[in-house]
Amino acid sequence: MSVTKVDSNGRVLLPIGIRYRLDLDEGDELAIDYLDDGTIILKKIDQSMSADVNEAAFQGSIIEEMNIAEKNKPLSLHIA
Numbered sequence: 001m002s003v004t005k006v007d008s009n010g011r012v013l014l015p016i017g018i019r020y021r022l023d024l025d026e027g028d029e030l031a032i033d034y035l036d037d038g039t040i041i042l043k044k045i046d047q048s049m050s051a052d053v054n055e056a057a058f059q060g061s062i063i064e065e066m067n068i069a070e071k072n073k074p075l076s077l078h079i080a
Contacts, residue, residue: 002015
């Protein structure tokens with residue numbers, strides 16, 4: 001497990017190994033949600049899903065809506 005910090009602007013640097021493994025590039029969009037146990041969920045979204053994600057943001061859990069629209073598993077990071 002890697003450890004990272006939140007900077008003064010609220011940004012979190014994802015470790016390079018995670019970025020390479022998940023093919024994350026500068027400018028990629030990520031949906032973010034959290035669970036009651038403190039788990040933070042990040043999921044890379046593609047452009048075809050952007051409209052669905054924006055609509056889901058007003059209706060409840062973004063990640064839940066994305067998983068209905070797409071069958072890929074989300075990246076899940078647990079930060080304790």
